[in-house]
Amino acid sequence: METKIIDGKQIAKEIRIELKKETKRLMAEGYPQPKLSVILVGNDPASETYVRNKIKACEKVGVESEQILMDASVSEEALLSEIQRLNEDPSVNGILVQLPLPKHISVDRVIETIDPKKDVDGFHIQNVGSLTVGDGKGYVPCTPGGVIELLKRSDIPIDGKQCVVVGRSNLVGKPAAILLLRENGTVTVCHSHTKNLKEICQSADILVVAIGKAHFLSGEEIKEGAAVIDVGINRTEAGLVGDVDTESCMGIAGAITPVPGGVGPMTIAMLMKNTLAAYRVQNHIQ
Numbered sequence: 001m002e003t004k005i006i007d008g009k010q011i012a013k014e015i016r017i018e019l020k021k022e023t024k025r026l027m028a029e030g031y032p033q034p035k036l037s038v039i040l041v042g043n044d045p046a047s048e049t050y051v052r053n054k055i056k057a058c059e060k061v062g063v064e065s066e067q068i069l070m071d072a073s074v075s076e077e078a079l080l081s082e083i084q085r086l087n088e089d090p091s092v093n094g095i096l097v098q099l100p101l102p103k104h105i106s107v108d109r110v111i112e113t114i115d116p117k118k119d120v121d122g123f124h125i126q127n128v129g130s131l132t133v134g135d136g137k138g139y140v141p142c143t144p145g146g147v148i149e150l151l152k153r154s155d156i157p158i159d160g161k162q163c164v165v166v167g168r169s170n171l172v173g174k175p176a177a178i179l180l181l182r183e184n185g186t187v188t189v190c191h192s193h194t195k196n197l198k199e200i201c202q203s204a205d206i207l208v209v210a211i212g213k214a215h216f217l218s219g220e221e222i223k224e225g226a227a228v229i230d231v232g233i234n235r236t237e238a239g240l241v242g243d244v245d246t247e248s249c250m251g252i253a254g255a256i257t258p259v260p261g262g263v264g265p266m267t268i269a270m271l272m273k274n275t276l277a278a279y280r281v282q283n284h285i286q
């Protein structure tokens, strides 16, 4: 079997082009330029890279961006009041606080302080609620949203398929499972207490892996023809690798995302999509 490599970079580029057209059109109609504010606390090199890539993506789609750098020793109170200021600034459509945060700051308090209408990461409990009931009112978290978009744009049907999600984090696994369910997949969620993980993975038509363990799954755990979406990003001596050993899946999987170049670029494209969605909401654009 020939395994198709799902080119997340190319699909993300297509989405950016669509969004850029939309931004241009709305601005030509007299609407203001959309704006995303990104708060970065401390100087973790990986977080700095992610923020840099998000700012670059803003430029590509015509969104104004602002980077707010805060020292790692910043108090929780000061961070919350900065978020409050951005909540109240009508020129700011989206607010993103880059995670992880220093240990003395409560991530939950930070997320619940962001105005849900500006929560372009889709982490606020109100957006999580919207995702769960499927009322279409909230913002879908970027990485799981990107997973669904990759499948759809690669013409991989979800309806009626056996979908297995490995990982149940609030950021990736759980929302990915909810989204697959919303697309009428039959969803099984696996985690560190799951028995017979290998057999469950082997039953998947669509396998989404998000655990954060380099090359944890291999071709042996894949069903012939399955679509494998590897969310993992692991820094190893050999560079960035996913949770799946891609090489060993070649010739077995029907389609697979590479790492890097698969889900990663989609996460940022979906952030841009959410920023535009927030902009539309705040400017009352249908």
Ligand code: NDP
Pocket (backbone or CB within 6 Å): 143, 166, 167, 168, 169, 170, 171, 172, 173, 190, 191, 192, 193, 194, 197, 210, 211, 212, 213, 231, 232, 233, 234, 263, 264, 265, 267
């Ligand atoms: P978390 O550490 O929050 O969650 C990991 C999940 O994997 C947990 O639910 C855990 O189970 C499960 N798990 C861990 N070990 C096993 C195991 N041996 N068998 C089965 N399940 C296991 O990670 P995230 O969800 O935040 O991220 C997952 C990966 O995705 C990471 O590599 C991260 O870097 C990457 N990522 C990539 C993004 C992208 O843009 N491509 C964006 C976000 C994340 P339990 O709940 O039982 O502990």
